[in-house]
Amino acid sequence: MAGHSQFKNIMHRKGRQDAVRSKIFSKLAREITVAAKQGMPDPAMNPRLRLAIQNAKAESMPKDNIQRAINKASGGDAENYEEVRYEGYGPGGVALIVEALTDNRNRSASNVRAAFTKAGGALGETGSVSFMWDRKGEIYYPASAGDADKLMEAAIDAGAEDVETDEEGHTVYCAFEDLGEVSKALEASLGEAESVKTIWQPQNNVPVDEERAQSLMKLVATLEDDDDVQNVYANFEVDEETLAKLSAA
16 A cells, blocks of 8 residues: 555554644635636636635535635635645655645744754755655545446446445545546546645655654644645555554544
């Protein structure tokens, strides 16, 4: 199993239990506002906005909150958010990519650098680790969408590249430039996905032990707790025994 998927599955389960809902909504609203401001405020004419709204609905974000975030894009009080990517190394030589939407680059850079330093890692220059990753599309369906064979068949017909299935659900991967077409084809055969987004997928993963994995999870949790940070990716893998311990912790 890919390290990225292992890690995100653990964080996904823990996030459902522990995350502060208002913080999740704040990040989703920021993405909706940026998407609406960069393109049309109509999701039918703006693919990025359509995906942002879909992901917000998957987190049970109220319709009023979604509409306010869209309206904010055309208001005079809307902040000018910039998309910033940070790259660096964490414990055990694991590479991380951090995506942020911020109205203050200095604040964001300072917070991200402090998190890396506290964890014994180091923030690098843009491009210092991203060459080891591929930009991909990721579409997630819950287990209720069907069994592994059904998802694989639908994914192949839709032009996807790969499917990973576990007890929680199915993750479909496709080429970055094919995300719109693949997600539309899957929706026609399986219904609306729980989430549709672009991700960074590592070309290779770094094996880590339980101690390093815990340190990495703590680092990622710190980064994701920052209001400016939208997504965090790490290229590591753990064996099944360690994975079980981390999931139970």
